[in-house]
Amino acid sequence: MPVSARWGGAGTLARVTPEELAEAIRNVLIAAVTDGSLALPVDEVPVPKVERPRSREHGDWATNVAMQLAKKAGTNPRALAQLLAERVGALDGVASAEVAGPGFLNIRLDAASAGELARTIVTAGTAYGTNDSLAGQHINLEYVSANPTGPVHLGGARWAAVGDSLARIMTACGAEVTREYYFNDHGTQIDRFARSLLAAARGQETPEDGYGGSYIGEIAARVTADEAGAGRPDPATLPDVEATEVFRARGVDLMFAAVKAELHDFRTDFDVFFHEDSLHTSGAVERAIGRLRERGVIFEADGATWLRTTDFGDDKDRVLIKSDGDPAYFAADVAYYLDKRARGADCAIYLLGADHHGYIGRMMAMCAAYGDEPGVNMQIIIGQLVNLVRDGQPVRMSKRAGTVVTLEDLVDAVGVDAARYALARSSMDSMIDIDLNLLASTSNDNPVYYVQYAHARIRSVARNAAERGVSRDAGFDPAQLDTPHDSQLLGVLAQYPAIVAQAAALREQHRVARYLETLAAAYHTWYGATRVTPRGDDPVDAGHVARLWVNDAVGQVIANGLGLLGVTAPERM
Template identity: 75%
Template sequence: MTPEELGRLIRQTLLSASTEGDIAISEEDVPVEIVVERPRVREHGDWSTNVAMRLGKKAGMNPRELAELLAARIREEDGIAAAEVAGPGFLNFRLDAASAGELARTILEAGTTYGSNDALAGQKINLEFVSANPTGPVHLGGARWAAVGDALARLLEASGADVTREYYFNDHGAQIDRFSASLLARSRGQQPPEDGYGGLYITEIADSVRAVEAAAGRPDPATLDDAEALEVYRREGVAIMFEEIKARLADFRVAFDVYFHEDSLHESGAVNRAIDALRDRGVIFENDGALWLRSTDFGDDKDRVLIKSDGEPAYLSGDVAYYLDKRERGADTAIYLLGADHHGYVGRMMAVCAALGDTPGVNMQIIIGQLVDLVKDGVAVRMSKRAGNVVTQEDLVDAVGVDAARYAMVRVSADTKLIIDLDILTQNTNDNPVYYVQYAHARTCSVARNAAEHGVSKEAGFHPELLDHPADKELLGALAQFPALVAQAASLREAHRVARYLESLASTYHGWYSQCRVTPRAGEEVTDAHVARLWLNDAVSQVLTNGLGLLGVTAPDRM
């Protein structure tokens, strides 16, 4: 019996007691989902709920009295070994071994779908992440968003949402001018402008642009006048840089459904349409020759310029148009993953959301991530050999591999500064969290192979009641929490919860492994208990696979 099944049993018991007149509560007052959790003190039982305390007043009863009534009814149900009342009205349950053990069969029958749920079914979510400017390689902050954003997308999909992964391609503005000027300077053997971009990659791209032009039979752009040359380097250089970014992200197991070009907002008239939409809602005004959004009416600390006095659109106007475009494309919720330097951006964007008639925090959600520092030998790593002034995603992957890089980026809450210790991530020890979890999976596979060699096979049948050792029960309880964990992580937009769960599960599994045998000792016969524990071993293997998959990390069968 899973905690979800127990929750449904409790709900049905409440409804039956109401129908039979034992409690005065309406069906509308009974939650659709009854929350069932592991008690903090394991001696209190396998599962616990506070539903009696939540509903006691509505039922016209003392919470403890309501809990006693429910306990008496639920004790009679199959699979319930005990139902007890504690404190002011907690309901604690113990499952019989067969009922608890059946979870192993449930997991293996569900396979890769175990943990999936429909909590977000019917929701269309646009998830924008990374969106690094096409002026240089993806740095560590962008790599963090690549790992976190992709894991979040997988979680949202596992919870039933229809997710569009989107990359905002910033090909409009001064940073592109500086990038083009840097390429031109390098191609002429000069230093980039003071506010330009440095690093070996600038020389590489400048050379690639010249090669492209030569292959097409066009003149060397370095020999053209500045205006013509800059246009060539803008067109070809940005394209080359962006293709490299996409290739590096693909190597990092990150792909996007949409690459949205900022330029298209201005070329298509989307910015003007967005201004008109705000004007129709009466939330803009003119002052000093500029057009302003009355954003203070929606919680912002000051009103914001939309169209400057020279007639040029301010940066915010593109943001308005972009959000409106996402909604017009069908997104119920637009989630933005932004770096720490965008913290002051939240208030104005939420004001935009409200000004357009939407609900901040619902239709628009913004997640701000903190910085990433890389440490080796106790010293911060500051410079990349190729990028010059930053450490890149490519540098990290070269040092530790994709699995360790992705896992390290995800396992800490995004709103916390992340310090990655290369010395730990390159160790094959339990101090390395990704190694610890992957090793647990590899151990499950080794156990299964060893079991086969000793004639232990799931084909012999499954006797879940034999999973009666305390370590069996502890491991089954850990496995049972995975579906709720996935739903919670998706709802809270916190992918790191999956990593922490996997580390806890790995620890529980390693403890179980040291106490319970899947294969017989020398001279012993294969028993039904060995077979039952093979089922449990393989269930752990499946959950570890599913959890690592949500993080975009592989589950090796040998290490």
């Protein structure tokens, strides 16, 4: 294929994404190898990395591919960069290509080529930014997974916002994502929950190790009412063991139904709700141990069954079946991972709280014990704590003391959009402070307001343009987009697909949010420096129409990005 063939019909650059430019530079390199100008095997010609230069004075795009290949090609970086500059500079749509520093190649596009991006975005619509970088991968993404012993607390809210955003982002990159909630319905915390409900129903003090939130009394009353409605006796009057079992069964169902409703209202839904108890009742634990025994990594000692995790980097071996015959908690983890893989997951991603940091070693060792690759087949993302602040003072939370700050509290204070955005815009490994006053404000200091307001302004501009007779139907002359402000905004727009792909690959949803803030800032600057509608009685010209295309392209990208975060893009504010 001739080099120019990648650049669209009639000798004009068809699209100006960094991916297209990188492919064009690779074709230039291959042509140089083919004609003997570059001593390098064709199969060693990479797709070069193309990035925005730190200073826009240096051009629209830059690559260091000459420095990467010069030694292999038996030349020096500047000489190779100069060869590239001459050939890349001759491509239709490229205004200039210049060598800089030790061998960087700075590329400047002509206005028409750069401006074509606006048409690409508007035409693609909601598909702009999607890609196939994760195509063929089945990812099991587990998040929230809180014990069903109370409402979703602030930490769970963070996992909900982050997990759902990551699922949307990875799906946009072609992955098949299973959103999963691990339902901890087996163990001592459920016992404490049941005893707490029984105590509330009997008007007794909360057990010392129990749960004392007001929701306990509400659920206990609901259980009692439901039992009466079904013609059964008041469970509080039954013997302790029988009464506790009634409150366990009914109370857990009611609590979990409330949790699912809270998460649904937070735009966080799951494909699978996996019950921990099923691992023990279905024989999954025994099957998992059997699989590991076949691999020679199980041993017996002190009357217990152990997994030899020290062979795979753990600091000590781990008990699976205790000497009394009961399974250790880790046994469920071992069985659960095998179950995920058996259901087709190529990669099992766990979003866990900061208190689970010590679990990483044993979990990764368990993955390796199965013959899988830690970091590939199993990935663990540890999230740090969330602090809630109001009027400059921390809002305390303590689930067991009954003063828990819940997801519902946060949403009531600032709304779903602000809550999701605030929780998703920071890296998971960063502790964050949520300022309720800031999130409720309509100022540019409020990041979600800043981004949403940009979208609302864009839609307002489009409505005003229609009233003044500016329409995209009048055609599109991208050469009209010839100001530095046009170039700057188009440059930011071009980065969006790469941002989405990076966010998916690195499991870092906050990259999308931070990009949107950069795009909103670039748009606000562009809005103040250019015109989409004519002044006064001036006629509509090609420049107005071209900038309407840009205006609408920015709106599309902001809407797409907010959609990946589960945040709405308002038409008006």
